[in-house]
Amino acid sequence: MQTHVVPVGFDYDRMIAPLIRDQFDVDRVILLEGTVGSEANVEYSRNIARKLEQDFQNLLGAETVREQLDDVYDYDAAFERAFDLINAELDREEGVDESDEREVWVNLCSMPRPVSFAFATAAHSIMVERQADRDRIHTYYTAPEKYLETELAEELRATRDLLRDLDQGSDADALADAGVDPDRVADRLASTTDLLAEFDERGTTIGAKRIGDRHVIELPVASFQNVKPFEELVLFTLGEHGEFESVSELAETLAAELNEEYTDSFRSKVIYNVDRLGPGGKGYIEREEHGKSYRTSLSRIGELWVRSHADEDRDVA
Numbered sequence: 001m002q003t004h005v006v007p008v009g010f011d012y013d014r015m016i017a018p019l020i021r022d023q024f025d026v027d028r029v030i031l032l033e034g035t036v037g038s039e040a041n042v043e044y045s046r047n048i049a050r051k052l053e054q055d056f057q058n059l060l061g062a063e064t065v066r067e068q069l070d071d072v073y074d075y076d077a078a079f080e081r082a083f084d085l086i087n088a089e090l091d092r093e094e095g096v097d098e099s100d101e102r103e104v105w106v107n108l109c110s111m112p113r114p115v116s117f118a119f120a121t122a123a124h125s126i127m128v129e130r131q132a133d134r135d136r137i138h139t140y141y142t143a144p145e146k147y148l149e150t151e152l153a154e155e156l157r158a159t160r161d162l163l164r165d166l167d168q169g170s171d172a173d174a175l176a177d178a179g180v181d182p183d184r185v186a187d188r189l190a191s192t193t194d195l196l197a198e199f200d201e202r203g204t205t206i207g208a209k210r211i212g213d214r215h216v217i218e219l220p221v222a223s224f225q226n227v228k229p230f231e232e233l234v235l236f237t238l239g240e241h242g243e244f245e246s247v248s249e250l251a252e253t254l255a256a257e258l259n260e261e262y263t264d265s266f267r268s269k270v271i272y273n274v275d276r277l278g279p280g281g282k283g284y285i286e287r288e289e290h291g292k293s294y295r296t297s298l299s300r301i302g303e304l305w306v307r308s309h310a311d312e313d314r315d316v317a
Contacts, residue, residue, distance in 0.1 A: 001102045003028040003089045004062075005082075007069070007119065008049045009110030010041075014142045015052055020059060024105075029056045029064045030085065034072035034111060073211045075114040075219065076304060082106075082122035083308035090126075090133055105138045117219045122308070125222045149204050156196055163189040220301035223282040227305070231273050233258075235284055238298045239306035246293035247271050277302070 002024060006015050008031050019026055033049045035042060049066055056064045071077060089104045106123050108116045120139050127134040166175070166185050175182045198206065208215045227235065237254055244250040251270035255262040274296060277285040284302035287294040298306065 001025075001027045001100050002105055003030065003092070003102060004105045004107060005030050005032070005085060005089070005119065006052070006107045007032045007034075007111035007115050008045055008052065009034070009112070010044060010048065011110040011144075012048055012051060014109040014144060015048075015107060016055055016059070018142045024060075026056070026060045026062045027102075028089075029060075029062045030089075031056075031064065031066045032069050032111070032115075033066060034069050034115070036071050036073060069111075069115065072112045072115050073209075073217065075118050075217055076307065078115045078118035079122050079304050080308050082119040083126065086123055086126050086137065090130070090136060101136060103136045103138065105140060108139055108141050114217050114219070121220070121222045125305075125308075128222065128224060128226055131226075153196065153199055156192060156199075160189065160192045160196060163192060218300060220299070220304065221283070222301060223284065225282050227277075227282070227284070228273075230269070231277055231282075231284075232309070234270065234273050234277060235298065235302060235306050236309075238285065238296065239303070239310075243295060243297040245290065245295055247274050247296055248293070250274070250296055 004019070004024075004026055006029060008015065018024075029052075031049050031052055033045055053064045053066055056062045069078065069081065086104050086106070090102060092102055104123075106119050108120055110116075123137050123139050127137050130137075163185055166180070167182075167189050175185065211217055233254065234250070237250065237257065238244070241253065244253070247270060248267060251267045252262050254270055255266055260266060274285055274287070275281060277283075278287055279285075279299075284299055284305055286297050286299045286302075288297075289295075
């Protein structure tokens with residue numbers, strides 16, 4: 001049984017064609033639509049999602065649902081959504097025979113890059129945490145047979161040349177007699193020429209969009225190691241308090257929360273686990289030298305781990 005998670009952008013063929021051609025057994029499809037961007041872009045993506053919904057049902061017989069991603073540039077929210085969604089689909093029992101297990105396939109072809117990377121990193125994180133299920137989790141990419149941007153540009157060049165011939169080779173009266181507004185020809189020629197000049201100079205995109213207070217979205221790398229129960233408690237405590245001026249302060253807080261005596265042995269246990277979670281280990285904790293102590297806080301991937309595991313029961317050993 002296969003569930004395919006498909007973030008929808010401006011592609012159609014790469015979302016469904018490889019599944020048909022390679023004869024995938026697709027049972028369930030989750031189409032994720034972005035809601036951020038120009039009105040025209042959002043509506044175009046919705047139209048693609050509508051067509052995909054119909055064709056996944058008609059051509060592959062798959063149960064298909066459409067969901068929304070509020071902000072396609074919010075990496076953290078996309079990671080959390082992917083983490084919850086993939087886990088939920090792995091554990092989904094409806095429609096699964098006892099002799100079969102549900103697999104989750106994540107399509108990374110479309111949507112803005114923050115979503116694609118977030119879903120890929122979340123899938124990798126789940127593979128690390130659920131070793132027995134790692135063969136049931138897949139991320140995949142399909143290359144297009146051709147890109148339409150260059151063909152559109154060539155057609156636009158031909159249109160520009162035609163407009164130029166009309167503008168330069170016909171007098172105003174002749175165009176008017178043919179029902180063509182000369183000013184409209186001149187305006188279309190100017191705008192087409194300007195657009196082609198931008199395409200030739202900059203490619204298919206222009207500028208760098210400001211997202212939040214920066215123009216760069218950092219994409220954290222997932223850990224290659226699972227998190228043990230006491231390490232979980234350390235991470236949750238850092239997530240709750242934000243930052244500690246020293247590991248000793250963190251250890252004192254942990255001892256109080258566990259109702260344990262704060263001893264040298266307990267402090268050493270905390271230091272050991274912080275080291276394992278730090279930059280030289282799993283990378284979930286950052287440590288900044290601060291006098292004779294080390295200010296301790298969650299790294300970006302540590303924050304994502306806490307955010308995606310916030311609703312889980314904690315079992316400390």
